[in-house]
Amino acid sequence: MNSLILLFIGIILFLGAYSIYGGFLAKKWGVDSKIKTPAHTLRDDIDYCPASAKVLLGHHFSSIAGAGPITGPIQAAVFGWLPVYLWILLGSIFVGGVHDWGALFASVRHEGKSIGEIIRVNIGETGKKLFNFFAYLTLILVVAAFTDICAGTFAFDPAAPENLTGARAGTASILFIILAMSFGYFVYRKGASLLLSTVIGVALLFGCIYIGYQFPVLKLSKLTWDIILLVYIFLASTMPVWLLLQPRDYLCSFLLYAMLAGSVIGILIVRPTMVIPAVTSFSVGQGSQTQYLFPMLFVIVACGAVSGFHSLVASGTSSKQLNSESDTKLIGYGAMLIEGIVAIIALIAVGYVKDATGTPAQIFASGVAEFMSKFGIPTSLGSVFVILAFSAFALTSLDTATRIGRYMFQEMTTKEDGSTTILSNMYVSTAVTVGLSALLLSFGYQKIWPIFGSANQLLAGLSLLAVSAWLAKSGKDNKMTVIPMIFMFAVTLSALALVAKNNLLGGNLVIAAIAAVLFILAIVLIVTTFKLFFGKKDKNTHKASA
Numbered sequence: 001m002n003s004l005i006l007l008f009i010g011i012i013l014f015l016g017a018y019s020i021y022g023g024f025l026a027k028k029w030g031v032d033s034k035i036k037t038p039a040h041t042l043r044d045d046i047d048y049c050p051a052s053a054k055v056l057l058g059h060h061f062s063s064i065a066g067a068g069p070i071t072g073p074i075q076a077a078v079f080g081w082l083p084v085y086l087w088i089l090l091g092s093i094f095v096g097g098v099h100d101w102g103a104l105f106a107s108v109r110h111e112g113k114s115i116g117e118i119i120r121v122n123i124g125e126t127g128k129k130l131f132n133f134f135a136y137l138t139l140i141l142v143v144a145a146f147t148d149i150c151a152g153t154f155a156f157d158p159a160a161p162e163n164l165t166g167a168r169a170g171t172a173s174i175l176f177i178i179l180a181m182s183f184g185y186f187v188y189r190k191g192a193s194l195l196l197s198t199v200i201g202v203a204l205l206f207g208c209i210y211i212g213y214q215f216p217v218l219k220l221s222k223l224t225w226d227i228i229l230l231v232y233i234f235l236a237s238t239m240p241v242w243l244l245l246q247p248r249d250y251l252c253s254f255l256l257y258a259m260l261a262g263s264v265i266g267i268l269i270v271r272p273t274m275v276i277p278a279v280t281s282f283s284v285g286q287g288s289q290t291q292y293l294f295p296m297l298f299v300i301v302a303c304g305a306v307s308g309f310h311s312l313v314a315s316g317t318s319s320k321q322l323n324s325e326s327d328t329k330l331i332g333y334g335a336m337l338i339e340g341i342v343a344i345i346a347l348i349a350v351g352y353v354k355d356a357t358g359t360p361a362q363i364f365a366s367g368v369a370e371f372m373s374k375f376g377i378p379t380s381l382g383s384v385f386v387i388l389a390f391s392a393f394a395l396t397s398l399d400t401a402t403r404i405g406r407y408m409f410q411e412m413t414t415k416e417d418g419s420t421t422i423l424s425n426m427y428v429s430t431a432v433t434v435g436l437s438a439l440l441l442s443f444g445y446q447k448i449w450p451i452f453g454s455a456n457q458l459l460a461g462l463s464l465l466a467v468s469a470w471l472a473k474s475g476k477d478n479k480m481t482v483i484p485m486i487f488m489f490a491v492t493l494s495a496l497a498l499v500a501k502n503n504l505l506g507g508n509l510v511i512a513a514i515a516a517v518l519f520i521l522a523i524v525l526i527v528t529t530f531k532l533f534f535g536k537k538d539k540n541t542h543k544a545s546a
Contacts, residue, residue, distance in 0.1 A: 001274045003348040014337040017093040033326035038112035050323040058250030061335040066397035068303025069343040074350045074360040076300040080279035091305025092340030095484040101332030102467035107315035122469040139405040143437035144445040146398040151225035153391040172212025180248030188242040236399035255389040266371025274351035295494040304343030308459020316404035405433040461488035
């Protein structure tokens, strides 16, 4: 199969979906640009701060992309490229895009609050507490894992002094942070032109990469990078969004745009053939390691089609920076469709190289570098560029997750009457979040990481449940969220049961127990929601925002 056809079909379908289905959803949901967003009504220039659609797209896209749309499709290709490709298309258009946009729009209509608060208003206090507790623990796991991944990427090994990839990535990343803060200062405090600043900023961004590549001076150990990153995410979580978060993510998005452009041009020239099988078998592996196409394909692909983490970003940081409700379509739906293109390119990269070995990042870098070499970019340089871009997005997801964890902890420790406690303080809640992540990092997050995929997709199902409940209570059509919600719960409950069974048989009682607890949590929230619509309502349920 010529992969150029796969890429062409994907782009055409995504463009059509954005225009047709996106327009349909905007009309059904009542998106209204005349309604002031929380970024204006609650503006504090720390968390709530309006941003142009272009800047916010950069932040949102960089935050949700991370490593997911690259890692997931490559790992799921064990089932064959065809089921992965079909799920990327259908999932991005009808599940992931709807999930992300719905979470963003619902949060905007609830003062930029999290999914947990939307659940409280539309389902009840019990549901909110269960969701927030689960989502917060998931974020702690994400922060610990991404700190470890970034530190490992930036680390320098004295035993292999010829390998400077980590030192180059680390040096370029630190320079990039300084550049982003300068960009934010001049644009938001000195009134510099966004267009001119973007041109200069992007040029300097690639300058940072060049300097990091030529002068990799930060040759630090993994432990040292762990400490540096923990300090960094504490500061990044408490800084005003205009100073670091907005400008860094905005500039960072141009790395991915460049990588996408280079990949597409390379694929147009190479027109690579998919050499891996279109379909392998319904099950792979043996014994306790057996994985089935349903439900595991829909868990493994994750960010390439739908991811619960996206709803935390949409309702955590993006909703507080939205300038107009009309921007929700581009930010929520558009960003997911762009991520779908990244997932297709990742699938093509692994499908082009038979018997590809290495980590998903290495396979992706190798494939994209090969594509870009066809129009003059040396393979070694292209590979380093892709690895640098990969690490930049991992770092972006890391500090976004930390800030969202801070928001969630503040919500959990704020009293029902709106009064705050010492734990609700921005610096205290950030310290707790970073501290718990550091504790998990030191004790080994890898022990429970295998459950993350199922937990992440459970978040997606719960977020769709929250949006569905809000739409119903607002008198709006919610079939476009209810159908994906039912599917995601079917996937998640099946996956959790399978994970619990396999780990029980394999003797990993911790993972088996966690999977069982998450399974019960999902059932409780589903029952709670049914009680809302068909039985006795939670006495703490409040009237929904329209």
